[in-house]
Amino acid sequence: MARINPEFSKELKKYGGFDLNACYNCGNCTAVCSLSTSENSFPREMVRYSVLGLESEIETSLNPWLCYYCGDCSSTCPREADPGELMMSLRRWLTGKYDWTGLSGLIYRSLTASIIAFVVVAIGVIAFAYAQAFNLETILHIGHYFEMFAIGGVFAIILLPNIIHMWYLTILKPKTKVSLKTYIKSIGDLFVHMFTQKRTLGCDDNKTRWFEHFILVIGYLSLLFTTVFLDWFSAQNLFIILLGYVESAIVFTVTIIFVSGRIQKKKEVSQRSQPSDWFFVIGLLLMGLTAFIVRLFIDLNILDNNVWMYLFHLIILAQWALIIVPFGKWTHFLYRSFAMYFDKLKTLEGVYNE
Ligand code: SF4
Numbered sequence: 444m445a446r447i448n449p450e451f452s453k454e455l456k457k458y459g460g461f462d463l464n465a466c467y468n469c470g471n472c473t474a475v476c477s478l479s480t481s482e483n484s485f486p487r488e489m490v491r492y493s494v495l496g497l498e499s500e501i502e503t504s505l506n507p508w509l510c511y512y513c514g515d516c517s518s519t520c521p522r523e524a525d526p527g528e529l530m531m532s533l534r535r536w537l538t539g540k541y542d543w544t545g546l547s548g549l550i551y552r553s554l555t556a557s558i559i560a561f562v563v564v565a566i567g568v569i570a571f572a573y574a575q576a577f578n579l580e581t582i583l584h585i586g587h588y589f590e591m592f593a594i595g596g597v598f599a600i601i602l603l604p605n606i607i608h609m610w611y612l613t614i615l616k617p618k619t620k621v622s623l624k625t626y627i628k629s630i631g632d633l634f635v636h637m638f639t640q641k642r643t644l645g646c647d648d649n650k651t652r653w654f655e656h657f658i659l660v661i662g663y664l665s666l667l668f669t670t671v672f673l674d675w676f677s678a679q680n681l682f683i684i685l686l687g688y689v690e691s692a693i694v695f696t697v698t699i700i701f702v703s704g705r706i707q708k709k710k711e712v713s714q715r716s717q718p719s720d721w722f723f724v725i726g727l728l729l730m731g732l733t734a735f736i737v738r739l740f741i742d743l744n745i746l747d748n749n750v751w752m753y754l755f756h757l758i759i760l761a762q763w764a765l766i767i768v769p770f771g772k773w774t775h776f777l778y779r780s781f782a783m784y785f786d787k788l789k790t791l792e793g794v795y796n797e
């Protein structure tokens with residue numbers, strides 16, 4: 444039996460701004476959405492579920508993740524109900540639902556909680572550097588190990604259990620029978636969507652946006668590989684040094700485009716930026732930029748006298764690894780890829796033909 448939460452629309456408002464009551468159910472949004480299909484019809488259905496407070500229908504649905512936020516539905520909604528932003532808010536709400544710690548939901552709902560978390564992490568990094576008497580060599584060394592343990596720890600302790608929870612809600616709870624063969628056969632789809640986000644190309648006029656995202660994902664992941672596994676800040680190999688410069692420059696250049704897009708608000712998708720959107724783009728920009736400058740300082744032999752620069756980078760890195768990746772908007776990258784995978788499982792098992 445469907446669970447109804449009469450307070451759902453109030454709760455959802457904490458995850459983004461839109462007017463649910465403005466919708467008069469005309470269906471125009473679904474008609475204009477180039478990603479909506481007869482098997483996965485949205486966003487009108489999600490607007491209805493939200494108005495009615497059908498929480499269990501929403502938490503077991505993959506549809507919020509199948510929207511790539513082109514904004515066409517919002518710009519053509521006759522009632523200005525902003526269904527595109529509703530889909531975005533549902534993604535934030537779902538992120539909070541999947542997260543076993545409850546911190547994701549808290550960070551999305553409360554700007555104060557987010558600021559406190561960022562400040563606590565920054566103080567922690569400064570206290571750590573103080574305990575090491577601001578010795579650059581030690582801080583660099585431990586900072587490098589922190590990167591490795593943060594990646595492994597955050598994935599094993601936070602992200603993996605949350606993905607299992609997402610799987611439980613969207614596959615197990617609706618009693619979808621999926622054979623082991625189908626899981627294995629479809630696994631390639633997970634990685635294709637993760638690295639290419641190719642579904643964005645299905646949105647009209649989205650080729651530039653897809654390309655920017657694609658370059659950013661590749662730049663970000665390869666920078667991560669270069670700093671963590673090739674130890675960029677200690678590298679002597681010219682190829683590795685240049686590779687890191689190019690990757691970090693890609694990351695901060697592309698994110699500057701995203702930040703300016705959000706400031707200018709020219710596109711529908713940039714009309715309503717929530718604090719979590721700002722934390723994500725600014726965090727990514729500063730990660731790329733500070734990594735670039737730290738390596739430049741190393742090559743100019745001036746980092747020893749400017750330890751504060753590495754400390755600044757380490758603060759951004761720690762905030763990114765301990766807040767934005769496990770609890771913030773970064774998770775959308777992961778959940779969206781798994782949603783595409785789970786959707787493929789459902790398609791192959793004929794769930795949509797029943
Ligand atoms: S959100 Fe707008 S376009 Fe969609 S059904 Fe409601 S009124 Fe119509």
Ligand code: SF4
Nearest residue numbers: 476510513514516527
């Ligand atoms: S924002 Fe774009 S992809 Fe998402 S529901 Fe609206 S029209 Fe479809």
